[in-house]
Amino acid sequence: MAELGNDNGGGKGLARIETKAEDGICHDDSALPVKAQTIDELHSLQKKRSLPSTPMTEGLLQGNAAFATLSEEERHKLRLQSISASLASLTRETGPKVVKGDPARKGESSKTSAVHHHDFTPTISISDSALKFTHILYNLSPAELYEQAIKNEKGSFITSTGALATLSGAKTGRSPRDKRIVKDETTAEELWWGKGSPNIEMDEHTFMVNRERAVDYLNSLDKVFVNDQFLNWDPEHRIKVRIVSARAYHSLFMHNMCIRPTPEEMENFGTPDFTIYNAGQFPCNRYTHYMTSSTSIDINLARKEMVILGTQYAGEMKKGLFGLMHYLMPKRQILSLHSGCNMGKDGDVALFFGLSGTGKTTLSTDRNRLLIGDDEHCWSENGISNIEGGCYAKCIDLSMEKEPDIWNAIKFGTVLENVVFDEHTREVDYSDNSVTENTRAAYPIEYIPNAKLPCVGPHPKNVILLACDAFGVLPPVSKLTLPQTMYHFISGYTALVAGTEEGIKEPQATFSACFGAAFIMLHPTRYAAMLVEKMQKYGATAWLVNTGWSGGRYGIGSRIKLSYTRKIIDAIHSGGLLNANYQKTQVFGLEIPAEVEGVPSEILDSANTWLDKAAYEETLLKLAGLFKKNFEVFANYKIGQDDKLAEEILAAGPNF
Ligand SMILES: Nc1ncnc2c1ncn2[C@@H]1O[C@H](COP(=O)(O)OP(=O)(O)O)[C@@H](O)[C@H]1O
């Protein structure tokens, strides 16, 4: 065995290999050694502390004047106190002791300012849980949330394009039957209750039982995530929301979906206007009054709180907040809309209404236009504003060719829910529905290259009602009169196919008032009246677009090609379609154009596309009957100021 050296220090170990800088050999050794004395110190050098946020100027602090005079440290302390108060429960009356930062990284954070809340006299005896700390992971960045998710949440992986793949658990869609709204003296008067309404009541006490269950669960954890963010890009009507959740997946989802505050806005956030407690991993107690399953989504408008138990589907949070906006905004004469929205280069704005899966996200994301938002908007005196800061796209069968902008948005920072990927390459197979048909991508709106920032625009020129008609009888496009617009807006029709099992399944007609009955709080006619008033005032034209079947119902015909639908939408935007020759259809009385550039004319009248004419007639009448039956509940309602309008709307439905 060769000798390694000659200065063997008395058998204490291996001899040192001598390297001399001046012999010109070991160049890679010539750099200065690291400054750190220990491994821990070395690791502490890896992460640079974020710069303190920009000094505040007077103007930015309107309404938060008290905050302005405080030092950075005092503001941090106030924030922790506010979070502690958010997490107050019966066992810990003033909230837990909260510490900023990850418990796994003890001593690393230079700002572990804890808030101890035990200088009060407890009215009930302290429990063990009251003595523990809850670590708060406050407004973490996407990178930090990735690390948290991958370390702690099963089913979290990085995909080949850098997105965070997550599993939402047993629930992969919303649970509207498990949603409850607290009925108190005020909401009993204000909200829409009873037949057809999405608002199922619960009492204040039961809400508190569920709230306590959620808060106790969250407080029992070592750490919880807190997001402080905004809703609504209209600065006059911005709402501050706080989301407390147990999963990094939920925190990243809301980071993407709500409006992200700037560092200054974060410093001066103050008290939230509304708080979500997402304890989705933990079930509700089925023995609690009003509960019919282990899932409960509870909204208390008086307390400005929402509690989630028993479902981890993240869309529940975004749509819960949408419900809140449907309550708050009409009080300010602002119309809240379940719609996508985009704007042409010349400033022409279009709204896309439609139920889930009808194409709001797909069609509002358009290479040639600026994206204002894909799902939730407000129409005020100031024009249109997006409520959210991100998009939530369906990804089943997503392809680069058909939807390039959505495809490219699936990168670092994007949450990919319930998709299936190759275990080695981590390439996603968008055609795989093994987990669910409702696979989703949530990304910040700026991931779409032609997003309109800030997400606001002028009053709309076109209002497009989307229906995915699996019966295959509605025409691909028709121009609507104002009463027809109201009729179809209040009806809120779409028909999807029930299941994904083999074999032909009957299409299921769905009627959802205002194209979003699950989220509205007031009677549909209240929103409809506002829509009429605004469309008249600003001269908008409405269109009904069938993004569903043609040539026969589901199982016989086929879905209208996305490329044709896009051509139709192009013709609406350009104004060209206004000049087409129109002809009225039977039964529904819809005005259909003879020609649309780039679309085969024979498909424009659905009757032409069916081989079996008798089956067409029969299916048409069947659907018309379903419309009629659905509208019965609205027949006696007044819309707007004059009675004539209500009559006209009723007459604008199918006639047979
Ligand atoms: N003709 C069409 N028009 C619109 N979408 C279509 C069409 N054909 C197929 N699709 C698919 O339907 C789905 C529409 O979903 P999405 O745009 O997310 O709906 P929403 O945002 O209204 O919930 C997408 O997966 C899209 O690719």
Ligand SMILES: C=C(OP(=O)(O)O)C(=O)O
């Ligand atoms: C998130 C949802 O919205 P949409 O399908 O309309 O995009 C939903 O309805 O659960």
Ligand SMILES: [Ca+2]
């Ligand atoms: Ca939606």
Ligand SMILES: [Mn+2]
């Ligand atoms: Mn959508």
